[in-house]
Amino acid sequence: MRKIRISNCEPGMLLGRAIYNGSVILLESGAVLSRQYIDRLKELGVSEVYIEDDISDDLKINDAVNEATRREAVAFIKESMENYTSMQLLNSAEAIEIVNRIIEEILSSDDIIVNLMDIKTCDTYTYSHCVNVCILSIITGIKLNLGTVQLKELGVGALLHDIGKLMIPTDILMKKAALSSEEYDIIKEHSQHGYNILNRLPLISETSARVALEHHERFDGKGYPNGLRKDEIHLFSRIVAVTDIFDALTSNRIYREKISTNQAIEYLTFMAAPTLDASVLSCFVQIIPPFPIGTGVILNNGEKGVVITINRNYPTRPVVRLVFNADGSQKEFYEEINLAETSNYTIINNAELIR
Incomplete structure (x- = not known):
C-alpha cells in the first residue's frame, strides 16, 4: 500500500x-x-x-490507533460541534472514554513512531484535525514520560482544543480568501470560547480547559489570547501548540495545499522553533518519520522508489525500494537499499511513482 x-x-x-x-x-x-x-x-x-499495486502490495502501514476508534472520535467531535447549544453541555464522559481508548491502543503498540493514515476532506478538516492533534499529543506526552493521569488530561484537552470554533461564524471559518484583520480577530476568539465551554463541564479538568485557551500562545510572547511567555504556558498547551501546527501544515486547507511531512518538520525545526518549547519539539520530531512508509522518494542519483521500512535510529535514512531508473524507465527487478548502511545515497525530495 x-x-x-x-x-x-x-x-x-x-x-x-x-x-x-x-x-x-x-x-x-x-x-x-x-x-x-x-x-x-x-x-x-x-x-x-x-x-x-505491485510496487507496494506487501507494505503494511499501521495507523497510530484503530480505524474504528478514529472514526468514533471524529464522529464525536462532529456531533459536538454541529449540535452544540448553550443549554446543552458536551458529553464530557464520552470524550474521556474516547481518549482512554486512544491511550490504551497507543500504549499497546510495539512501535511509537507515527504513521498517520487519515485521509481528510476539506469539509471535515476541523473534526479530523482535532483527533490527529489528540493522537500526536498523547504520543509526544509518552515520549516526555508523562504519567497516565497526565496523558488523559492532555488527551482530552487536545481532542477538544478547537471546540471554541463552533462559536465562530462559518463564513469566516471557511473563507477561501485572506481574512481581514477584523475577521482574524474574531477567529482568535475561539481560544477563549473553548475555555469557557470546557470550564463548564463537570468532568473536564482546569488543566484540560487551559489547552483550549493557550494552544496559540507562543514561547516568545507573541501568541494569543494573553501573550504568555515560556513557562507561563502550561506544558500540555506547549505540546498541543506543536502538534496543532504540524497537522495543519500537512493537511489541505480551503486556502492552501498541504506540505509534505519532511517539509513540515523542517518548518517546525527552523522557522517556528523560536516560538515553541524546544524540549517538546525535540521529542516530537523523534516520533515523526520525515519519510513515512509508503512515501515515494527521489534519490540524489535520480532513481525513484518507495519507503518500505523506517530506521528508528536514522529516520532520515529509511529502507527504499527502488522502482524507476534515473532516466524514468521502470526497473525490471525492484532493488532495496538501506540508506542507513551507505553514504552514497540520500533522499533529495518526495516523488510520485507513476507508471
Whole structure:
C-alpha cells in the first residue's frame, strides 16, 4: 500500500484504504477506482489516496490507533460541534472514554513512531484535525514520560482544543480568501470560547480547559489570547501548540495545499522553533518519520522508489525500494537499499511513482 495524489489516480487502480467523509464511508478498501469516483473525490477536497499495486502490495502501514476508534472520535467531535447549544453541555464522559481508548491502543503498540493514515476532506478538516492533534499529543506526552493521569488530561484537552470554533461564524471559518484583520480577530476568539465551554463541564479538568485557551500562545510572547511567555504556558498547551501546527501544515486547507511531512518538520525545526518549547519539539520530531512508509522518494542519483521500512535510529535514512531508473524507465527487478548502511545515497525530495 502506498499513497499517491488524487490527480495521478487512473481508473482501474485498487484502493488500499477506505475513505471517509467524517464518519461516513465514501469508498471501501479494495474498491476499484473509476473516473466518476476520482472526480467526486476531487470535488470533496480529497488530495491523496492509498492504493495497492505491485510496487507496494506487501507494505503494511499501521495507523497510530484503530480505524474504528478514529472514526468514533471524529464522529464525536462532529456531533459536538454541529449540535452544540448553550443549554446543552458536551458529553464530557464520552470524550474521556474516547481518549482512554486512544491511550490504551497507543500504549499497546510495539512501535511509537507515527504513521498517520487519515485521509481528510476539506469539509471535515476541523473534526479530523482535532483527533490527529489528540493522537500526536498523547504520543509526544509518552515520549516526555508523562504519567497516565497526565496523558488523559492532555488527551482530552487536545481532542477538544478547537471546540471554541463552533462559536465562530462559518463564513469566516471557511473563507477561501485572506481574512481581514477584523475577521482574524474574531477567529482568535475561539481560544477563549473553548475555555469557557470546557470550564463548564463537570468532568473536564482546569488543566484540560487551559489547552483550549493557550494552544496559540507562543514561547516568545507573541501568541494569543494573553501573550504568555515560556513557562507561563502550561506544558500540555506547549505540546498541543506543536502538534496543532504540524497537522495543519500537512493537511489541505480551503486556502492552501498541504506540505509534505519532511517539509513540515523542517518548518517546525527552523522557522517556528523560536516560538515553541524546544524540549517538546525535540521529542516530537523523534516520533515523526520525515519519510513515512509508503512515501515515494527521489534519490540524489535520480532513481525513484518507495519507503518500505523506517530506521528508528536514522529516520532520515529509511529502507527504499527502488522502482524507476534515473532516466524514468521502470526497473525490471525492484532493488532495496538501506540508506542507513551507505553514504552514497540520500533522499533529495518526495516523488510520485507513476507508471
